Amino acid sequence: MFYLIFSLQLSFLVIGLSALAPRICNGGASPYSYKTEYFKVPVDHFSFTNDDTFEMRYLINDSYWQPAKGAPIFFYTGNEGDIESFAANTGFMWEAAPEFNALIVFAEHRYYGKSLPYGNKSLSEPKYSGYLTAEQALADYVYLLTNLTAARDVRSEEVSVNGVNINRKLRGIPIIAFGGSYGGMLSAWFRMKYPGLVTGALASSAPIWQFPGLNDCHTFARIVTSAFEIEEKNCPHNVRKLWATIDELGNTKEGLEWISANWKLCGPLKNKTDVDSMKEWISSATINVAMVNYPYPANFLGNLPGHPVRAFCKNLDKVMEGKDLLTATFKGLNTWFNHTGSAKCFNLSSEFGTSDLGLDAWNYQSCTEMVMPICMDGKQDFFEPSPWNLGEYVNDCKKNLKMSTRPYMIAKLFGGKNLESVSNIIFSNGLLDPWAGGGVLKNVSKSTIAVLLPSAAHHLDLRATNDLDPPSVRMARQFYKKIFRKWISDFHQEK
């Protein structure tokens, strides 16, 4: 079960990691310009046991903003990673801002990037780490926005008799929340919980129903498998056979040596534990390649070709077995992980096993409130069978992170499937995206609507325009802007 918790939760994190990649690859260069600022917020918004504060980071660009025209704030609800990465990988916000005269703000999620409430100690023990929750992060965003709008509202509204009239100032400014993946969950929840502050939300690839009691744990793996099947019908069958094939070879010394040599592993396989690691590594790779299955080359996790699933499956196009199967799989993985051909050998532990804070913090969140059941049966999906067991999950969290799990907390606090009374949220999901199964795929109210993007992977629609974008994504972006205009116009009419 350790595998399931940490590698699959890790695969959700890869969204953060992948978003991080461009910054890493480009040495910090971003295609967009902004100022980096910090804002002091309480560590604990919901009790009075702790008066500590910390400096949260946010990125801001006010070069387009015309508040006197009633222009909106485009507010990115930062998720599990460095906020600069999300700014670099959310091109849609930057492209749409000028035509809306919008203020652009990217807010960093507490415990990620440079927004560490207790510096290096932040994750060291519960008295420091315990404030890492979605609810607290959303309250940070409320404080930031309240302050920003009070400080930047240029209109001469009357100030109330007693002190600063924060709320009346806020009334003039529509705020649209944006987010992808966990950030999309946050943007949807932000609108749900603070409808007086947040005018509407674009929640892209936001699996708000990938939680216990709300979803079938099998969906995720089935979508991964079908994303491979779409590219090449023999590919999933071959992947499904991999596990036994690797086990068989891994049973003998000669087999271990053969794999180590032919797969150019940096460290040779020595025993069953190593073999299990290798299988885990391949599973994660298939999941990640499905998530970032974009139609154009992108420098995620190093350089990737366009349609990376296609590249992975290219050599698995007929029924294969034994060493042939392993050789073809290696070629697929090589195309993916070593697109530029610069890698000398494969390091099974480094590619998805880095222990940067982002990863630690997401593992922490997974064990406390972000419990997202995922399971495999090896029949309708191509993974080794791996049931979901909440009890084991909770025990593992207690054992490994010393944390208590509250598996139903998210459903309780954010309403679960009861969204009929919620308004002004767009839930978009790419149907190639494994997380789509946990997303909102049908309209739930007049203004809480679902957008399905047939040939899109994980939050493709939030990325910058590309000539290779599928028509569904191009059309969706136009549609989003139309909805934003309606939200803004309704907002000003209601005030």
Add this chain to the structure above:
Amino acid sequence: MFYLIFSLQLSFLVIGLSALAPRICNGGASPYSYKTEYFKVPVDHFSFTNDDTFEMRYLINDSYWQPAKGAPIFFYTGNEGDIESFAANTGFMWEAAPEFNALIVFAEHRYYGKSLPYGNKSLSEPKYSGYLTAEQALADYVYLLTNLTAARDVRSEEVSVNGVNINRKLRGIPIIAFGGSYGGMLSAWFRMKYPGLVTGALASSAPIWQFPGLNDCHTFARIVTSAFEIEEKNCPHNVRKLWATIDELGNTKEGLEWISANWKLCGPLKNKTDVDSMKEWISSATINVAMVNYPYPANFLGNLPGHPVRAFCKNLDKVMEGKDLLTATFKGLNTWFNHTGSAKCFNLSSEFGTSDLGLDAWNYQSCTEMVMPICMDGKQDFFEPSPWNLGEYVNDCKKNLKMSTRPYMIAKLFGGKNLESVSNIIFSNGLLDPWAGGGVLKNVSKSTIAVLLPSAAHHLDLRATNDLDPPSVRMARQFYKKIFRKWISDFHQEK
């Protein structure tokens, strides 16, 4: 400023105290029958620094309930006091429940009554007291309702593949929140924050805008004054003259003795401090008599006649001065505090100075997030001038309770005046009620509506039917039930 904070915040608490009174007077007898149950909830819902739990109390009556018919839960969001008192004084819920086949639940607010997270230590230091917030109390109610509905839903809905499908069970049961005063604020906020769980709310006399930046601090005192003026136009002028008259007499030994003897004080006035206490006591009395200015006798704060403001003003019906004024005022106070004639003397410190936990806990809440600015100018109101000064307020809280104040927290977390996106809330206010000035007095959206009750005091509409109820209150109760039916019908159509 100490006076302002603690006596006026106390006056809000009197709602709790007054609600407590019947239990005290009747030795616990209630006109309604229920079972008393306890439910375990986390002490901290929003962080993982503390795994403690406590047993919250709730009262339940399922004798009318027919869940198979899609009948609702009537849920009282308990406020600052013992929950049994609210059950005894919210007759409207009991009267309406049978025709709705409703389940009746009264939930006790944490840190009040028997729902003490850390027993006697609960308010002793921030590590125990810090979890006394409205947000945490609402989360308690979410946990309780989620559990209740999961346990009591009799329909055979399919249970999901993984674990208990709490949310699907919840989908079948509409929940209507009820509350008066602070409890009304909670019921409104409950619907705002948990619209997936709470179908609608009746928030009676809920001053959700009596917070810094949202309201004019003078309103409260002006309404008190006008409630007296309605009964007798000379009365407010006389009250306004009281303070100087008392000061003048209090300046001499003879004057102090005269007051002590003629007002039958249990302990004689000795100095200026005692005189100030007496004025504070009278101020509080006028505020409280305005709040509970019901048209029929009620045993609040001991036995009260119907129209107690009228009784208070009866002897202040012409312009008076000096000892005549004091004698007439004493008669008014005597009518009020000593309606039965059983009191031998007046105890200035006991009537509003009890230090039961309810009071301490409300003082605590007033100093942390429940900051409700109230001020007097002595011109448009009949009190001694007393400006509102947030800085002093915060300092006093730090000095007296060692607590940090977050004056804008409520406005930030609950949306302040921006309620356009909120739905299914009835805000009712009696126009005789001093707290009405901080309430919602105009419709704010299609289904978030304001009901004004011209001749009603503090949450009269929630009380049991009485022959002396004004027509506005009778009509309002019929109207509420009509709205409830619509909410319930919409709920079942949407599901």
